[in-house]
Amino acid sequence: DTEVTQTPKHLVMGMTNKKSLKCEQHMGHRAMYWYKQKAKKPPELMFVYSYEKLSINESVPSRFSPECPNSSLLNLHLHALQPEDSALYLCASSQILAVVGGLAGGKETQYFGPGTRLLVL
């Protein structure tokens, strides 16, 4: 099973709403990622969790709050978003990198979910 699932598929929310995006994988991956992708742009890294602990936060505004409750689940809590936050939010997972001289033994492939398309009104 090489699947990463994301729910919901689509989400429309107002600027005062609170909502959550969910991501799940059962590949035993201990690194999980959130990306934001605007139309016709590449994915931009937001957060990385390794061993359920936040290891990278790419200076993301606090209205985005990630959570990794266990090794299979990753959430992104949304509050007081702005219309410019409308985008495709992608979750990904990968094996933990065996950092030995920077080489990962080819195991660092990221597996992406289908994304949640978010519209903020």
Add this chain to the structure above:
Amino acid sequence: GNSVTQMEGPVTLSEEAFLTINCTYTATGYPSLFWYVQYPGEGLQLLLKATKADDKGSNKGFEATYRKETTSFHLEKGSVQVSDSAVYFCALRISGTYKYIFGTGTRLKVLA
């Protein structure tokens, strides 16, 4: 700094034509290199990868060779199909980190 540069699209080809999408990178250390493909309305799928210099990644008729001397990882396919129409992203993983940097993507349209 670390960056990935891809050729601008869109690229429009006839079925069975030869495809090249150029990708060059700048990076410290020894990055791993990837090509991902994104079909409309979907997430990214790994197409191929290479983890060290002179490695060749290949999958579904696509190939790319990690060229350290020219810092390139160009994607090629000998005969494209309509079903190859998608957006292709070149990416690198910064050595020793979980940070992946993506190029701007190249849209490929294959006409029957």
